Amino acid sequence: xxxxxxxxxxxxxxxxxxxxxxxxxxxxxxxxxxxxxxxxxxxxxxxxxxxxxxxxxxxxxxxxxxxxxxxxxxxxxxxxxxxxxxxxxxxxxxxxxxxxxxxxxxxxxxxxxxxxxxxxxxxxxxxxxxxxxxxxxxxxxxxxxxxxxxxxxxxxxxxxxxxxxxxxxxxxxxxxxxxxxxxxxxxxxxxxxxxxxxxxxxxxxxxxxxxxxxxxxxxxxxxxxxxxxxxxxxxxxxxxxxxxxxxxxxxxxxxxxxxxxxxxxxxxxxxxxxxxxxxxxxxxxxxxxxxxxxxxxxxxxxxxxxxxxxxxxxxxxxxxxxxxxxxxxxxxxxxxxxxxxxxxxxxxxxxxxxxxxxxxxxxxxxxxxxxxxxxxxxxxxxxxxxxxxxxxxxxxxxxxxxxxxxxxxxxxxxxxxxxxxxxxxxxxxxxxxxxxxxxxxxxxxxxxxxxxxxxxxxxxxxxxxxxxxxxxxxxxxxxxxxxxxxxxxxxxxxxxxxxxxxxxxxxxxxxxxxxxxxxxxxxxxxxxxxxxxxxxxxxxxxxxxxxxxxxxxxxxxxxxxxxxxxxxxxxxxxxxxxxxxxxxxxxxxxxxxxxxxxxxxxxxxxx
Numbered sequence: 001x002x003x004x005x006x007x008x009x010x011x012x013x014x015x016x017x018x019x020x021x022x023x024x025x026x027x028x029x030x031x032x033x034x035x036x037x038x039x040x041x042x043x044x045x046x047x048x049x050x051x052x053x054x055x056x057x058x059x060x061x062x063x064x065x066x067x068x069x070x071x072x073x074x075x076x077x078x079x080x081x082x083x084x085x086x087x088x089x090x091x092x093x094x095x096x097x098x099x100x101x102x103x104x105x106x107x108x109x110x111x112x113x114x115x116x117x118x119x120x121x122x123x124x125x126x127x128x129x130x131x132x133x134x135x136x137x138x139x140x141x142x143x144x145x146x147x148x149x150x151x152x153x154x155x156x157x158x159x160x161x162x163x164x165x166x167x168x169x170x171x172x173x174x175x176x177x178x179x180x181x182x183x184x185x186x187x188x189x190x191x192x193x194x195x196x197x198x199x200x201x202x203x204x205x206x207x208x209x210x211x212x213x214x215x216x217x218x219x220x221x222x223x224x225x226x227x228x229x230x231x232x233x234x235x236x237x238x239x240x241x242x243x244x245x246x247x248x249x250x251x252x253x254x255x256x257x258x259x260x261x262x263x264x265x266x267x268x269x270x271x272x273x274x275x276x277x278x279x280x281x282x283x284x285x286x287x288x289x290x291x292x293x294x295x296x297x298x299x300x301x302x303x304x305x306x307x308x309x310x311x312x313x314x315x316x317x318x319x320x321x322x323x324x325x326x327x328x329x330x331x332x333x334x335x336x337x338x339x340x341x342x343x344x345x346x347x348x349x350x351x352x353x354x355x356x357x358x359x360x361x362x363x364x365x366x367x368x369x370x371x372x373x374x375x376x377x378x379x380x381x382x383x384x385x386x387x388x389x390x391x392x393x394x395x396x397x398x399x400x401x402x403x404x405x406x407x408x409x410x411x412x413x414x415x416x417x418x419x420x421x422x423x424x425x426x427x428x429x430x431x432x433x434x435x436x437x438x439x440x441x442x443x444x445x446x447x448x449x450x451x452x453x454x455x456x457x458x459x460x461x462x463x464x465x466x467x468x469x470x471x472x473x474x475x476x477x478x479x480x481x482x483x484x485x486x487x488x489x490x491x492x493x494x495x496x497x498x499x500x501x502x503x504x505x506x507x508x509x510x511x512x513x514x515x516x517x518x519x520x521x522x523x524x525x526x527x528x529x530x531x532x533x534x535x536x537x538x539x540x541x542x543x544x545x546x547x548x549x550x551x552x553x554x555x556x557x558x559x560x561x562x563x564x565x566x567x568x569x570x571x572x573x574x575x576x577x578x579x580x581x582x583x584x585x586x587x588x589x590x591x592x593x594x595x596x597x598x599x600x601x602x603x604x605x606x607x
Contacts, residue, residue, distance in 0.1 A: 023151030053090020192229020
């Protein structure tokens with residue numbers, strides 16, 4: 001085998017890997033992120049996890065990619081380690097699908113129309129069809145179908161190139177001697193492990209083994225231990241992906257290695273013990289690429305059938321090997337910050353789910369900051385001011401981290417709904433951050449009131465209590481609205497939009513309450529029962545409360561207008577939803593948060 005053959009072999013491997021990557025990416029994009037979403041949503045038990053892991057990996061052509069996604073789920077707290085094991089088991093089986101696709105490269109035609117079934121013809125048809133679709137299709141989904149066809153054609157071309165490059169090896173005695181060495185289970189497993197570890201792909205390693213089988217030099221005795229080693233070696237990229245994760249992520253990555261090692265032991269020991277007694281004759285027969293593909297699938301299926309019932313024992317073994325790190329315990333509430341899984345940047349559907357979860361946490365923190373500030377306004381203490389300030393800083397970290405994370409995500413190709421959703425996220429995190437700013441302003445106003453020993457009249461304090469109640473309700477509704485937006489389906493989005501319509505009338509009522517309170521304070525000053533310092537503090541409190549309700553309304557508007565996504569600073573116009581419903585809700589909130597029970601100081605105060 002000369003230098004030209006080596007270069008040809010390397011180019012074939014390169015074409016094979018590129019074709020596999022292009023085909024897998026095309027399949028993922030045609031699915032529109034639904035595959036990744038399924039992994040996250042439908043893993044309530046191990047059987048579902050196994051089936052989904054198998055199916056998703058068969059589509060994206062990479063057990064490592066599936067496992068990396070699962071590591072991200074566990075590391076982000078979106079999935080438990082026990083759920084992840086089922087998906088990893090399925091991924092190990094699903095990756096064997098590539099071997100069957102490779103078998104297309106062995107098709108050979110005959111005379112006449114039968115020649116159309118040859119690999120060369122099929123490769124040409126796939127590549128021409130793919131490039132035509134890729135060039136002239138207007139819809140992104142159609143262009144991705146073109147990518148799938150081009151990727152398959154390149155994969156088959158790479159396989160043909162590899163087969164041609166190794167053709168001279170069938171006459172090379174030194175090569176045949178080395179293969180004989182690999183028939184030893186230990187050396188065969190070691191060789192397969194190194195090959196898969198170097199290529200970072202089990203599919204590519206199996207492809208090379210199938211290419212060499214075209215020389216007729218690969219026997220079952222050689223192929224079987226190498227396939228076991230390839231399964232073990234494919235854990236290397238998964239281990240690398242989990243190296244920077246937390247305890248759960250590390251356990252998930254190590255579980256891949258444990259499964260492949262335990263699987264090799266469980267299958268190899270009984271097989272070679274039986275072979276010692278019965279000396280299976282088929283082991284010395286040469287095998288073709290179809291038989292290698294079948295052997296690879298059967299071996300991985302046996303691993304799955306053996307280890308799925310033992311997944312609990314496997315989980316305990318991994319937990320003993322990777323012990324909990326005390327530093328991974330729950331952080332102090334004041335210092336805990338958002339954790340965004342960088343592994344999800346390439347998977348917008350998963351990133352969207354994580355952002356939605358973080359957005360809900362951010363909303364609850366913003367609500368807590370306002371309630372803490374209200375506590376400070378009722379009975380001031382430096383501790384409450386400090387707590388409000390810490391919450392404001394924590395929310396700032398959320399805004400910075402999520403904003404940067406979303407900007408990374410938007411560099412991917414997103415569908416229309418994903419574009420609108422991430423745009424809404426950016427608007428919402430800005431509004432939530434401003435709410436925390438106003439909470440800090442309210443707490444600081446409470447400090448000024450305490451330092452200046454200001455005491456509001458009973459009427460003014462009663463009005464403040466009503467305003468706080470109304471603001472608490474609009475915050476509660478805003479937090480609930482953000483949580484409602486989590487499901488990624490049309491019915492859920494419509495439900496959230498309808499719920500959002502209940503916030504705008506309440507914001508209008510709060511505006512009227514604030515306006516009325518300012519008028520009443522002016523009347524109190526005219527009657528001599530209020531001082532200038534008291535009025536300044538009173539107005540600061542009211543203004544911050546009013547602006548908090550405005551930001552809540554902005555969040556509701558972003559949900560209601562997500563369909564058209566034309567934001568504006570004006571009130572939500574009557575044509576946007578039923579004016580009759582708006583009026584009913586407005587009257588309901590007006591009665592609930594009415595200032596009327598408290599006597600006015602003057603009959604000319606505007607209602």
